[in-house]
Amino acid sequence: MERNTVLELKEKAARVRMLSVEAVYGAKSGHPGGSLSIADVITYLYFERMNLDPNDPAMESRDRFVLSKGHCCPALYSALAIKGYFAEDELKKLRKLGGMLQGHPDMKGIPGIDMSTGSLGQGFSAACGMAAVAKRKGYDWRVYTALGDGEIEEGQVWEAAMFANQYKLNNIIAFIDCNGYQIDGAVSDVMDPNPVDEKFRAFGWFAQVIDGHDFEAIDNAVNAAIESGKPAAIICKTVKGKGVSYMENNYTWHGKAPKDDEYAIAAKELEEAWIKAKEDVKNG
Numbered sequence: 001m002e003r004n005t006v007l008e009l010k011e012k013a014a015r016v017r018m019l020s021v022e023a024v025y026g027a028k029s030g031h032p033g034g035s036l037s038i039a040d041v042i043t044y045l046y047f048e049r050m051n052l053d054p055n056d057p058a059m060e061s062r063d064r065f066v067l068s069k070g071h072c073c074p075a076l077y078s079a080l081a082i083k084g085y086f087a088e089d090e091l092k093k094l095r096k097l098g099g100m101l102q103g104h105p106d107m108k109g110i111p112g113i114d115m116s117t118g119s120l121g122q123g124f125s126a127a128c129g130m131a132a133v134a135k136r137k138g139y140d141w142r143v144y145t146a147l148g149d150g151e152i153e154e155g156q157v158w159e160a161a162m163f164a165n166q167y168k169l170n171n172i173i174a175f176i177d178c179n180g181y182q183i184d185g186a187v188s189d190v191m192d193p194n195p196v197d198e199k200f201r202a203f204g205w206f207a208q209v210i211d212g213h214d215f216e217a218i219d220n221a222v223n224a225a226i227e228s229g230k231p232a233a234i235i236c237k238t239v240k241g242k243g244v245s246y247m248e249n250n251y252t253w254h255g256k257a258p259k260d261d262e263y264a265i266a267a268k269e270l271e272e273a274w275i276k277a278k279e280d281v282k283n284g
Contacts, residue, residue: 011281020036121156124145178212204230
């Protein structure tokens with residue numbers, strides 16, 4: 001991946017983070033921690049990897065993305081807005097009556113959403129089903145999906161993983177956002193799923209472990225996944241609350257909005273990161 005591409009992706013990701021926290025603050029509710037940890041993966045997919053057309057959201061040949069950890073939709077909504085699926089002003093209406101953006105993705109009401117998700121595990125199952133349809137009908141589009149490390153405690157996830165291996169779904173790539181925390185605390189204390197990569201391999205998947213905030217690592221992992229000829233899981237080591245000092249590695253920011261003074265700190269830190277990223281792009 002070229003240096004300029006990496007710098008541009010970092011700038012987009014910084015903007016995604018800034019808009020995500022702004023939206024949650026405006027809504028006075030939402031899930032900032034996991035939105036910030038998955039922001040780089042979503043940025044990579046929407047601005048570098050996937051075949052998409054914001055002017056034709058239902059384009060048949062498009063790649064599909066399913067945010068199985070649907071509560072982290074502020075990051076997805078922010079990416080879609082930047083990409084041009086809808087106006088950025090819509091983000092200010094997150095979770096508000098009359099607004100388009102619900103607290104979880106809605107495929108019937110939001111351009112660019114390929115699957116409505118909410119109940120954890122179900123999005124992954126739907127993604128595997130979508131990949132099966134593409135495989136059976138000979139379509140060449142791919143399905144990408146993102147799960148949380150808390151989410152994979154759901155038994156339904158492993159039923160779907162077994163299904164994907166059984167039907168040789170080499171057209172699906174799952175990103176596991178391993179930020180180490182869920183709403184009740186550390187994932188290792190609640191229901192430890194580790195080692196996640198070995199579990200996916202045991203279910204017949206091609207699995208890799210990477211730094212989920214490193215765009216070159218993400219790109220290399222996706223290329224290797226495609227070449228593997230198997231359903232593929234990319235286990236992303238990430239930081240919950242990435243980019244906001246007091247949210248990082250703090251599970252209490254799983255599902256609450258910052259207060260005025262807290263938002264002021266977050267907005268300053270995220271805006272500074274965005275400005276620096278823009279300068280880096282400018283200077284090459």
